[in-house]
Amino acid sequence: MQEMQNGETINEEVQRKRAHRYDMSGLKLVFWGLILTAINVRIQGFDIVPDxxxxIMAIIGxxxxxxxxxxxxxxxxFxxxxxxxxxxxxxxxxxTDSVGSAGAFGESTASVLFSAGIFGSVPLLAMVFLLMGFACSIFFAYYICMGLKNLLSAVGDQTLAGLCDERWKLMMxxxxxxxxxxxxxxxGVPFxxxxxMLFGALALIALILFILLIHHSNTSIHGKEVS
Incomplete structure (x- = not known):
């Protein structure tokens, strides 16, 4: 009986210590979720790695x-x-409607950039979705970076904390x-x-750096004592 009580006391102590340490397993889920969203491979119009x-992984995380x-x-x-x-x-x-000249792989710019997804080829509707997506992506990155900045500052990692502002501003x-x-x-502007292509490449770089920030922040914060 005494041994059981001692065992329960030890377990309670372990749980108490864990409760006062950062558990960043959720950030790891966000990290892998964003990697999936960054992969865009389509076959016959279908995304084989659905965003x-x-x-969903990011939301759970x-x-x-x-x-x-x-x-x-x-x-x-967001x-x-x-x-x-x-x-x-x-x-x-x-x-079906051409907006610009043929792209690098022979598709029109409209087919690559202005598809409204399941609603078909509706450039104006596609632009509404794109604008919403851009705005939400910016706020999504901003709030994650601000949350990471606060936690990194709390654990004393000022170097990574300083990168948080840079990352969301680059995303923006x-x-x-x-x-x-x-x-x-x-x-219809020619250039x-x-x-x-230029800003698309910059956006990809910004996304990669943002995802890496989440990974490094998880490594820095996880297991540290909650201040």
């Missing part, structure tokens, strides 16, 4: 870390909107630039496609 799976900072709860709200938009975009019907600049370039393509 909704990635966003953010739900696990909201207890540490309220910014993650705000990020989860992740829900991105989830809905990704469901619309699981299938992209080929566009690349998303706004890409959005402006797409609008130029929509109205719009070049800008789309």
């Amino acid at each position: 909704p799976i990635g966003y 953010l739900g696990r870390v909201t207890v540490y900072d309220s910014h993650f709860e705000n990020a989860k709200k 992740a829900l909107i991105l989830l809905v938009l990704s469901l619309i975009n699981v299938y992209q019907a080929p566009a 600049a690349s998303e706004i630039g890409l959005m402006a370039a797409l609008l130029l393509v929509l109205v 719009g496609e070049i800008l789309v």
Whole structure:
């Protein structure tokens, strides 16, 4: 009986210590979820690595870390909107209206950039979805970075904390630039496609750096004592 009581006391002590340490397993889920959303391979218009799976993982992961900072709860709200938009975009019907000249792989710019997902080739509707996606992506990155910044500061990692502002601002600049370039393509500006490629590359780099920030933050924060 005494041994059982001692065992229970030890277990309670272990649980108490764990409760006062950061559990960043949720961030790891966000990390892998965002990697899935970054993979865009389509066969006959269907995304073979559906973004909704990635966003569901991110939403679940953010739900696990909201207890540490309220910014993650705000990020989860925008992740829900991105989830809905990704469901619309699981299938992209080929566009029939040409907006620009042929792209690098022979498709028109319209078919690549202005498909409204399951609603078909409706450039204006596609632009509405794109604008919503850009705005939500910026706020999603902002709130995650602010949550990470607070936790990193709490555990004394000022180097990574300082990167948080840079990462979401880079995301914002690349998303706004890409959005402006797409609008130029929509109205038929000749050099719009070049800008789309440039800002598209910048947006990809910004996303990779953002995902890496989440990974490094998880490594830095996980298991540290909650201050």
